[in-house]
Amino acid sequence: xxxxxxxxxxxxYEGKELSADxxxxxMFPKGDLVYPLSQHIGAPAKPIVAKGDKVLVGxxxxxxxxxxxxxxxxxxxxxxxxxxPRLVANGSILQSIIVENxxxxxxxxxxxxxRDYTKLSKQEIRDxxxxxxxxxxxxxxxxxNVKLTPKDENAIDYVIxxxxxxxxxxxxxxxxxxxxxxxxxxxxKVMLQLFDNAKGVIGIEENKPEAIKKLQExxxxxxxxxxCPLQTKYPQGGERFLIYxxxxxxxxxxxxxxxxxxxxxxxxxxxxAIYNAVCESTPLIRKIITVTGDAVANPQNxxxxxxxxxxxxxxxxxxxxxxxEKMISGGPMMGQALFSLDIPVxxxxxxxxxxxxDEVAANAETACIRCGRCIDVCPGHVVPQMMMAAAxxxxxxxxxxxxxxxxxxxxxxxxxxxxxxxLTQAFKEMRKAVMAERRKxx
Numbered sequence: 001x002x003x004x005x006x007x008x009x010x011x012x013y014e015g016k017e018l019s020a021d022x023x024x025x026x027m028f029p030k031g032d033l034v035y036p037l038s039q040h041i042g043a044p045a046k047p048i049v050a051k052g053d054k055v056l057v058g059x060x061x062x063x064x065x066x067x068x069x070x071x072x073x074x075x076x077x078x079x080x081x082x083x084x085p086r087l088v089a090n091g092s093i094l095q096s097i098i099v100e101n102x103x104x105x106x107x108x109x110x111x112x113x114x115r116d117y118t119k120l121s122k123q124e125i126r127d128x129x130x131x132x133x134x135x136x137x138x139x140x141x142x143x144x145n146v147k148l149t150p151k152d153e154n155a156i157d158y159v160i161x162x163x164x165x166x167x168x169x170x171x172x173x174x175x176x177x178x179x180x181x182x183x184x185x186x187x188x189k190v191m192l193q194l195f196d197n198a199k200g201v202i203g204i205e206e207n208k209p210e211a212i213k214k215l216q217e218x219x220x221x222x223x224x225x226x227x228c229p230l231q232t233k234y235p236q237g238g239e240r241f242l243i244y245x246x247x248x249x250x251x252x253x254x255x256x257x258x259x260x261x262x263x264x265x266x267x268x269x270x271x272x273a274i275y276n277a278v279c280e281s282t283p284l285i286r287k288i289i290t291v292t293g294d295a296v297a298n299p300q301n302x303x304x305x306x307x308x309x310x311x312x313x314x315x316x317x318x319x320x321x322x323x324x325e326k327m328i329s330g331g332p333m334m335g336q337a338l339f340s341l342d343i344p345v346x347x348x349x350x351x352x353x354x355x356x357x358d359e360v361a362a363n364a365e366t367a368c369i370r371c372g373r374c375i376d377v378c379p380g381h382v383v384p385q386m387m388m389a390a391a392x393x394x395x396x397x398x399x400x401x402x403x404x405x406x407x408x409x410x411x412x413x414x415x416x417x418x419x420x421x422x423l424t425q426a427f428k429e430m431r432k433a434v435m436a437e438r439r440k441x442x
Contacts, residue, residue: 004228004231004245005245006233006236007381009235009412010233011232014207015169015292016168016171018293018299019169019292022171024179024302025302025303025316027302027308029304029305031101032081032098032100032101033076033078033099033306034344035061035074035099036095037062037065038092039070040069040070041140042069042070042143043069044094045062045069046062047061047062047095048060049061050080051082054078054079054080055074055076055077056077057074057105057107057108058074058285059074059108060074060131060133061074064143067146069143070130071130071132071133072133073284073285074099075286075305076099076101076307077102077104077105077107078100078102079099080097080100081098081100083096086343086344088343091339096344110281114280115278115280117190118193120278125148125190125278126145126148127145128278129145129274129277132277133347134273135270135284136266136267136270137270137287137347139350147264150257150264154196156195156198156259156262157198157262158201158243158263159188159199159266160201160242160246160265161184161202161265162203162265162266162267163184164204164242165205166234166237167234167331167334168234169332171290172269172289172301172351173267176268176288178214180272181215183275184271185219185222186275186279190275190278191271192224192225199226200224200225200226201228202219202225202226204229205236205237212227228245228246230242234410234412235379240380240408243261247262250263284306286304286305287303287304287350288301288303289304289313289345289349289351290351290352292351292352292353293328293352293355294356295356296319298317299317302316304345305345306345306346307344309343309344310329310345313352322356325361327339327341327353328352328353328355329350329352330351331351333410333415334411335353367419368388370385373417376416377413377416378412378413379410379412382402382406382407384407384423387426388426388427390402390404391426392426396437399430399434404431404434405431409431411424
């Protein structure tokens with residue numbers, strides 16, 4: 001297929017060498033586990049346990065609160081200590097179920113049993129994915145069973161695995177591809193079982209040659225699956241840009257879903273979670289996390305139980321070798337700056353990245369010099385310079401008129417801006433304000 005890509009984008013320092021060769025370490029939690037009821041897009045889950053209840057690994061402790069919602073499953077056995085508000089990575093305080101870990105990891109009946117997916121109906125597969133509490137693990141957190149149930153399943157002709165992992169420093173997906181490629185291909189085959197007219201494509205950036213080689217070897221006799229090498233460029237893993245690159249030019253905008261372009265897209269860890277749920281009767285109870293950055297003593301990739309405290313994950317990576325100026329949940333381009341590590345690992349957690357220097361704070365913002373670099377690199381083909389002028393005046397109507405809602409918040413414009421203007425942050429706030437205004441009117 002050659003090297004596919006999209007127009008625009010940037011080339012930040014990758015930083016992946018810190019943890020790319022570190023195999024995934026399985027980590028067990030120490031203290032209490034915290035399970036926020038909103039770890040997904042949509043309605044919060046509703047608790048179905050109460051203080052004092054005993055729970056098992058794999059037991060549902062909160063159920064989906066609507067069609068767009070997801071179950072929450074306990075990752076340990078122990079006792080429910082209470083349901084109370086707790087801080088999460090994005091600074092929100094969310095109602096959370098607190099479970100005291102008994103350290104025994106006793107499981108529900110049938111946990112881990114092998115299952116033949118070819119003997120299951122399409123509906124049975126979708127029901128298993130729903131029961132497992134799986135959501136998009138790449139960060140968006142969209143409930144996977146909903147994604148696997150488009151209006152017209154016969155219109156889906158691409159099932160795309162987002163294996164680009166274009167965010168700098170992150171290597172968790174890469175390690176999964178290197179260590180569990182059979183599960184990745186197995187999960188894709190389960191998904192293809194749902195879509196008779198689709199072919200499966202694994203889109204990987206060319207900076208992961210070993211993973212490309214391994215997966216190409218694994219699928220050489222799979223007529224419905226191929227590996228698509230992609231140009232290494234940020235944000236190649238953005239859903240819109242991945243679809244454009246893999247399909248040879250299909251486009252979607254902010255009002256569309258991938259299904260509108262005949263595609264279903266899921267990231268590597270989500271596809272493996274589908275395999276675990278359908279083929280191994282294991283619901284979503286863990287996350288693969290990269291702990292990295294020049295402030296971390298021993299950058300690593302970990303398999304972490306959901307609900308584990310970030311402080312414990314950092315400690316497993318040897319703690320800080322030098323006090324960080326910046327801590328980020330996620331990577332440096334799209335991650336969330338943290339002021340505390342007393343937060344739980346959630347379904348949409350991907351990494352803890354810690355830097356000794358805060359490059360953003362070090363550079364003072366100056367006036368726009370109208371150089372146009374932000375326009376050149378914008379993959380969404382909008383005009384950040386004009387959108388910023390609308391944002392500064394809080395002119396929602398103008399922001400919408402300038403197609404501001406098409407911004408994917410990738411951060412390319414902020415990265416390239418020689419005036420160090422906080423463009424992406426302003427656009428995030430404006431998009432939130434526009435959505436709030438629309439809800440009010442509705």
